[in-house]
Amino acid sequence: MAKVFILVASLLFLSNIFIVRAEFSPSLIVDMARTLMDNYCSPERLVGMQEAIDTASSNTEILSIPDPNTLASVLTSGVQSTINDPRLKVTHEPDYIPAVAPQLPSLPPEQLIAVLQSSIKLDILDGNIGYLRIDHILGEEVADKIGNLLLDLVWNKILPTSALIFDMRHTISGDMSGIPYIVSYFIEAEPLIHIDSVYDRPSDTTTELWSMSTLLGERYSTTKPLIILTSKNTKGIAEDVAYSLKNLKRATIVGEKTSGGSVKIDKIKVGETDFYISVPTAKSINPITGSTWEVVGVTPDVEVNAEDALATAIKIINLRAQIPAIIEGSATLIAEKYTFESIGEHVATKLNGLLASGEYSKINSKADLETKLTADFRTLSGDKSLKTTNNTPALPPLNYSPEMFIEQIKVSFHTDVFENNIGYLRFDMFGDFEEVKAIAQIIVEHVWNKVVNTDAMVVDLRNNIGGPTTAIAGFCSYFFDADRKILLDKLYDRPSGTIKELWTLPELTGTRYGSRKSLIVLTSRTTAGAAEEFVHIMRRTGRAMIVGETTAGASHPPETFRVGETDIYLSIPTVHSDPAAGPTWEGAGIVPHFPVPADEAIDTAKRIFNKHITGQK
The missing domain is CATH 3.90.226.10 (2-enoyl-CoA Hydratase; Chain A, domain 1)
Structure with missing residues (x-):
C-alpha cells in the first residue's frame, strides 16, 4: 500500500511544480488507477491501490503539466517503477482509433497463395535442413480456413526434412489459439499435454491450453532436431511458443533473449480523456516451470547475436547428425581397447543405450559433447582416465645444452x-x-x-x-x-x-x-x-x-x-x-x-x- 500511495502522491506533487495554465482533470490519476485495478493481470501486485485511489480522490489540486505527452511520460515512469512492470505505458493520443483484428481477405486462390508466400518464408537448406520464418502466429480458426493451402505450400515441404529451423526473430504478433496449434505439430498425439495456463484479469478466468490430438496433416517427428531462432524483438505469442517447446524439451532456442512481452496487452482509454494506458490484461503460467517468460523474456539455450543465430543453428544440426556415429564409434573403441574387457563391454552397451534413449539429442556444441561423453565414461566405468581428449601433437624435443x-x-x-x-x-x-x-x-x-x-x-x-x-x-x-x-x-x-x-x-x-x-x-x-x-x-x-x-x-x-x-x-x-x-x-x-x-x-x-x-x- 505504501508504495502505491507514494506513487499517487508523488504524481500529484509533480503536477504542482508547473505553473502554466494547461489543465487536466484531477480524476485522470484516479481513473488510471482504477483501470489498473480492474484490468492488470497480477492483482496481487496492486495491494493498497484502493486506498491510494481514495487519497487521490480527496486531493483537489489540478494537474498542470503543460504538455500532455510530458504528463504521459511522467505517469508511465511512475507506474512502471512502482509496479515494476515495463510493459505498462501511458500515452496521449487524441486521434487514436482502436485497432481491429485483421480479417483474412476473401481472395481468389491465386491471390491468397501470393499473400501466404509473401508472409511465410520457406527454404530447404543444405543437408536437408528445413527453414521456416513466420512473423505472425496465426490463430487456430484462421489456420483451419487456409489449412489445405498451408499444407500444400508449406508443411508438406517441411515434413521430409531431417531437421527444422523455426525463425521467430521477427515475430512480434500472434493469436493465443495458435500456441497449442503450433506446439502440437512437434509432439506426440497422445497423451495430451498441458502446454500453458493463461489467466485473464478482466473476466477473472483461467484458460488451460492443451495439445491437440487431431491436426490437419502429419506431425513433425518428435526426434528430428527443432531449433527456434529468437531475438530481442521476439515478442508475445512467439515467446510463449518458444518457452513451451523449450520446457517440453522439444526445441533448442538459439539467439538473443526475447523481449519479455505478454500474451495480451490492451490499450484502454482513461476515463473521458485522450489518455490511454497499455495494460497486460492476461498472464501466462507454464505448468512445467510454474513460472513465466513475461517481463523477463525467454533465455536461449545457446545465446548468440541474432544475426549469427541461423549459422549457429546449422552448426548445431550438423553436429547432431554426426553424434550417432560418434557414440557408436566411441563404444566400439572402448569395447575393443579398454584395459579391463568386462568394463569396456559394459560401457559400450550402456553408451549405445543412452544414444537410443535420446540422451545425446540436445547436444549443442562439440564442447558439450566432449563434456557429456567424459562424464558418462566416468560414471559407467569409474575410471577418471577414460575421457575425451585433444589430439595435441607432441612438442619436438628441445635442444638443451x-x-x-x-x-x-x-x-x-x-x-x-x-x-x-x-x-x-x-x-x-x-x-x-x-x-x-x-x-x-x-x-x-x-x-x-x-x-x-x-x-x-x-x-x-x-x-x-x-x-x-x-x-x-x-x-x-x-x-x-x-x-x-x-x-x-x-x-x-x-x-x-x-x-x-x-x-x-x-x-x-x-x-x-x-x-x-x-x-x-x-x-x-x-x-x-x-x-x-x-x-x-x-x-x-x-x-x-x-x-x-x-x-x-x-x-x-x-x-x-x-x-x-x-x-x-x-x-x-x-x-x-x-x-x-x-x-x-x-x-x-x-x-x-x-x-x-x-x-x-x-x-x-x-x-x-x-x-x-x-x-x-
Missing part, C-alpha cells in the same frame, strides 16, 4: 639430508625412459649422488602426477641389489592381448641404493599414474613403507584414439597391472601403510625413521 639440462634438473628435483642422515628426494613427474637415459649421468651427478649415501630415504611423490611408465623399471632397480633379478610387475596390454614383465635392470648409471636401507614413500590423493605404479611395486614387493593418503586411482598412461573420421579423440587406458599378483591400483588407488593427511606425511616419516634409528643405537 648441458648447462640448461643442469638448471632444468635443479628445478625438477628437490633433495635434502635430514637429521640422522635421512635422505629426501622429491620429483613431481616421471620422464620417458629414452629421455631420462640420455641425461642419466647428469641426474646422477646433480641429484642422486646427494642422497645415495644416506642411511634411509624418503621419496616424496605427494605431488607426482605420473607420466610415462617406461622409466619405472629403471628407477625401481636403484632400490634393489644387482646380484638378484626381481620381477617387479606384470602388465597386461589389452589391444595386443599380451603380458609384459617388468624386471629389475642389471646395469644402472651410478650407484644403487640397494635393498637393505630403509625406504619410505610419501603419497597423496594427487599421486597418480606412473607414480602409483612405482608405489604399487614398492608396496607389493615389501621394499618400502607407504605413508600419506590413498593415491588417485588413475591408470597407466592411456593411449589416444580417433573416433572414426571425426575430430573427437578418446583417451583410453589400455594397460593394467596383472591382478594375479594381488589387487591392482587402477581405479582404486593404493592404501598407505600409515594413513595420514598429506601435509603431515613428511613429519610422520621423520618420526618413524628417527625412532627406528634411535632404537638401533
Whole structure:
C-alpha cells in the first residue's frame, strides 16, 4: 500500500511544480488507477491501490503539466517503477482509433497463395535442413480456413526434412489459439499435454491450453532436431511458443533473449480523456516451470547475436547428425581397447543405450559433447582416465645444452639430508625412459649422488602426477641389489592381448641404493599414474613403507584414439597391472601403510625413521 500511495502522491506533487495554465482533470490519476485495478493481470501486485485511489480522490489540486505527452511520460515512469512492470505505458493520443483484428481477405486462390508466400518464408537448406520464418502466429480458426493451402505450400515441404529451423526473430504478433496449434505439430498425439495456463484479469478466468490430438496433416517427428531462432524483438505469442517447446524439451532456442512481452496487452482509454494506458490484461503460467517468460523474456539455450543465430543453428544440426556415429564409434573403441574387457563391454552397451534413449539429442556444441561423453565414461566405468581428449601433437624435443639440462634438473628435483642422515628426494613427474637415459649421468651427478649415501630415504611423490611408465623399471632397480633379478610387475596390454614383465635392470648409471636401507614413500590423493605404479611395486614387493593418503586411482598412461573420421579423440587406458599378483591400483588407488593427511606425511616419516634409528643405537 505504501508504495502505491507514494506513487499517487508523488504524481500529484509533480503536477504542482508547473505553473502554466494547461489543465487536466484531477480524476485522470484516479481513473488510471482504477483501470489498473480492474484490468492488470497480477492483482496481487496492486495491494493498497484502493486506498491510494481514495487519497487521490480527496486531493483537489489540478494537474498542470503543460504538455500532455510530458504528463504521459511522467505517469508511465511512475507506474512502471512502482509496479515494476515495463510493459505498462501511458500515452496521449487524441486521434487514436482502436485497432481491429485483421480479417483474412476473401481472395481468389491465386491471390491468397501470393499473400501466404509473401508472409511465410520457406527454404530447404543444405543437408536437408528445413527453414521456416513466420512473423505472425496465426490463430487456430484462421489456420483451419487456409489449412489445405498451408499444407500444400508449406508443411508438406517441411515434413521430409531431417531437421527444422523455426525463425521467430521477427515475430512480434500472434493469436493465443495458435500456441497449442503450433506446439502440437512437434509432439506426440497422445497423451495430451498441458502446454500453458493463461489467466485473464478482466473476466477473472483461467484458460488451460492443451495439445491437440487431431491436426490437419502429419506431425513433425518428435526426434528430428527443432531449433527456434529468437531475438530481442521476439515478442508475445512467439515467446510463449518458444518457452513451451523449450520446457517440453522439444526445441533448442538459439539467439538473443526475447523481449519479455505478454500474451495480451490492451490499450484502454482513461476515463473521458485522450489518455490511454497499455495494460497486460492476461498472464501466462507454464505448468512445467510454474513460472513465466513475461517481463523477463525467454533465455536461449545457446545465446548468440541474432544475426549469427541461423549459422549457429546449422552448426548445431550438423553436429547432431554426426553424434550417432560418434557414440557408436566411441563404444566400439572402448569395447575393443579398454584395459579391463568386462568394463569396456559394459560401457559400450550402456553408451549405445543412452544414444537410443535420446540422451545425446540436445547436444549443442562439440564442447558439450566432449563434456557429456567424459562424464558418462566416468560414471559407467569409474575410471577418471577414460575421457575425451585433444589430439595435441607432441612438442619436438628441445635442444638443451648441458648447462640448461643442469638448471632444468635443479628445478625438477628437490633433495635434502635430514637429521640422522635421512635422505629426501622429491620429483613431481616421471620422464620417458629414452629421455631420462640420455641425461642419466647428469641426474646422477646433480641429484642422486646427494642422497645415495644416506642411511634411509624418503621419496616424496605427494605431488607426482605420473607420466610415462617406461622409466619405472629403471628407477625401481636403484632400490634393489644387482646380484638378484626381481620381477617387479606384470602388465597386461589389452589391444595386443599380451603380458609384459617388468624386471629389475642389471646395469644402472651410478650407484644403487640397494635393498637393505630403509625406504619410505610419501603419497597423496594427487599421486597418480606412473607414480602409483612405482608405489604399487614398492608396496607389493615389501621394499618400502607407504605413508600419506590413498593415491588417485588413475591408470597407466592411456593411449589416444580417433573416433572414426571425426575430430573427437578418446583417451583410453589400455594397460593394467596383472591382478594375479594381488589387487591392482587402477581405479582404486593404493592404501598407505600409515594413513595420514598429506601435509603431515613428511613429519610422520621423520618420526618413524628417527625412532627406528634411535632404537638401533
